[in-house]
Amino acid sequence: MDTRTTVLITGASTGIGAVYAQRFAQRGHNLVLVARDSARLQALATKLRSEHSVAVDILQADLTQISDLTTVEARLRDDASIGILVNNAGAAQSGSFIEQSTDSVAHLVSLNTTALVRLASAIAPRLVKAGDGAIINIGSVVGLAPEFGMSVYGATKAFVLFLSQGLSLELSPKGVYVQAVLPAATRTEIWERAGIDINTLNEVMEVGDLVDAALVGFDRREPVTIPPLQEAARWDALQAARQGLLGQIKQSQVAERYQDLA
Numbered sequence: 001m002d003t004r005t006t007v008l009i010t011g012a013s014t015g016i017g018a019v020y021a022q023r024f025a026q027r028g029h030n031l032v033l034v035a036r037d038s039a040r041l042q043a044l045a046t047k048l049r050s051e052h053s054v055a056v057d058i059l060q061a062d063l064t065q066i067s068d069l070t071t072v073e074a075r076l077r078d079d080a081s082i083g084i085l086v087n088n089a090g091a092a093q094s095g096s097f098i099e100q101s102t103d104s105v106a107h108l109v110s111l112n113t114t115a116l117v118r119l120a121s122a123i124a125p126r127l128v129k130a131g132d133g134a135i136i137n138i139g140s141v142v143g144l145a146p147e148f149g150m151s152v153y154g155a156t157k158a159f160v161l162f163l164s165q166g167l168s169l170e171l172s173p174k175g176v177y178v179q180a181v182l183p184a185a186t187r188t189e190i191w192e193r194a195g196i197d198i199n200t201l202n203e204v205m206e207v208g209d210l211v212d213a214a215l216v217g218f219d220r221r222e223p224v225t226i227p228p229l230q231e232a233a234r235w236d237a238l239q240a241a242r243q244g245l246l247g248q249i250k251q252s253q254v255a256e257r258y259q260d261l262a
Helices: 015-026 039-054 066-078 102-132 150-172 208-218 232-249
Strands: 004-010 031-035 056-060 082-087 136-137 176-179
Touching: 004 015, 004 066, 004 102, 015 031, 015 039, 015 082, 015 208, 031 039, 031 150, 039 056, 039 082, 066 082, 066 102, 082 102, 102 136, 136 150, 136 208, 150 176, 176 208
Parallel strands: 004 031, 004 082, 031 056, 082 136, 136 176
Antiparallel strands: none
16 A cells, blocks of 8 residues: 555554554554544654654544544545544443443443444545555454453444454455454553553553554455464354354244244
8 A cells, every 4th residue: 555645543642543653654654643632642743743754633532522523534534645544442441231331331332333433434435436445443352252241342342343344345345455453452541441450451462562463464454353363273263154154044944943843
């Protein structure tokens, strides 16, 4: 992809988003950085302009607020220089489902799913028309594992994976690459904000390692990149099993085990 392509990154002030900004700046890409914290965005933008001689715009936005969200959507629709979207903004939450307030659950879903799909929807038609571009969606391995006990967060990340796989099937024949990145626990501020002590987690990946691995997958044009998965054959086996299920679930007759045979 042309290094002159501008990359828009959400949740760019810290953590995974900030490292993506650094790595794409190193590659010579101009940037549009989106986050709530204007001071941190300004500091990062100044640093990247100085170190890499790239253009960096900032958009202060809370993606759970429709007015802010529509501003970012408009930039994605109208700015023809933006060829890569990194949908990174997200949040987690501590506690069990019955301990979480209805409002806090709705806020989490709004940021992790609604904002992400709206931004993808805003840019995709223009990328398809150009026959080029990429959408990177940051999911989580938690989206594969209800057993991890983060039901709402995991459900939003399962949505991100499904959406990414579906969009990949739709858009890749039209020249647009869609990548789902599935981190495990990564050393970012998401845990502190969620009220979770990161020191209680057994395995925590450094954010630079995570993004560098994700970019290897990006360069290889992987539809799904899972940096902590040591045996890639396990993901391949899961996908093969799912593919084998498809013919079995498209049936007009009720399965025998559900028929009243009495």
